[in-house]
């Protein structure tokens with residue numbers, strides 16, 4: 001059944017693209033595009049090939065594919081899409097520029113990144129979501145995706161991160177809100193054609209240019225910085241009793257801590273955490289991991305998926321500490337409590353994202369495996 005479907009699809013659409021595809025993909029104009037523009041070029045060309053085929057052969061308004069294209073063309077266009085849309089060369093005459101422009105101006109504006117456990121796996125248009133959900137870097141909901149193993153496209157689910165009041169707008173993140181401010185504004189402006197005025201962007205706008213974070217060589221300055229960060233995010237220093245902040249932390253962020261928004265800060269800190277969590281020493285991993293968790297609690301809303309996956313890594317690191325030779329008997333009991341608490345918060349958080357298609361692997365399975373170890 002699936003094979004027959006694929007072969008029909010090839011006849012209708014792929015043959016228009018594929019004969020010239022290899023030549024096109026190796027051309028200097030295609031190679032000069034950014035990674036996401038290449039993906040857009042392929043998707044856009046596919047859409048144009050579909051449009052071409054069905055308009056040419058079946059102009060009846062009852063045609064299902066044409067109706068889908070009508071839905072697509074009814075979406076909000078980008079005011080000023082790039083002058084030259086990226087298009088892969090195809091096996092038929094050039095499209096009229098106004099057709100390409102009409103499609104492209106709706107294309108990037110309504111594209112969503114499809115992810116599985118936060119790894120980007122593609123782009124997609126979901127017409128209902130495209131009509132309903134605006135972006136915020138301080139969203140009250142997230143998008144999750146489910147993947148069925150039956151050749152059907154992924155399904156998008158929108159899940160609330162907290163109670164949403166009657167009449168309050170439901171907003172989702174179109175990209176990772178922890179990206180540097182300038183990068184976030186570029187994506188909003190160039191891909192979607194708007195200026196983001198969410199609380200995180202309004203705050204970020206006031207603190208540019210952002211001062212440099214303490215350097216790795218400045219151990220003392222760095223330790224003071226991380227202590228301050230944890231004091232702001234956690235009401236006490238005991239990792240076994242940490243919780244989500246009761247109110248947003250951003251408004252009370254002192255000036256000394258604004259370097260957490262510097263473009264180098266999060267990538268450097270998460271690398272130091274990952275390296276130490278992998279190779280040890282685990283006490284260093286926990287110090288860096290707590291500082292990173294504190295930064296996430298300031299930047300992301302509570303129960304945000306990225307914080308959930310980090311909490312899971314912290315739970316694993318605390319468990320590894322208990323079975324290492326770095327810990328005393330008393331310290332071991334404390335680390336077990338911390339690991340349980342990290343795992344509890346991680347499980348609550350990742351439950352909101354859901355399984356994203358996995359069975360037997362992925363964060364849900366990791367949580368179950370660690371829970372079994374902690375209960376043994």
Ligand SMILES: C[S@@+](CC[C@H](N)C(=O)[O-])C[C@H]1O[C@@H](n2cnc3c(N)ncnc32)[C@H](O)[C@@H]1O
Nearest residue numbers: 076109110130131132133134135136192193194
């Ligand atoms: C996926 S659509 C969202 C639904 C759209 N507002 C509609 O009415 O069809 C994306 C477009 O909505 C607008 N948009 C999304 N988030 C916005 C925001 N935070 N501020 C202003 N405009 C926004 C932009 O025009 C963007 O290109």
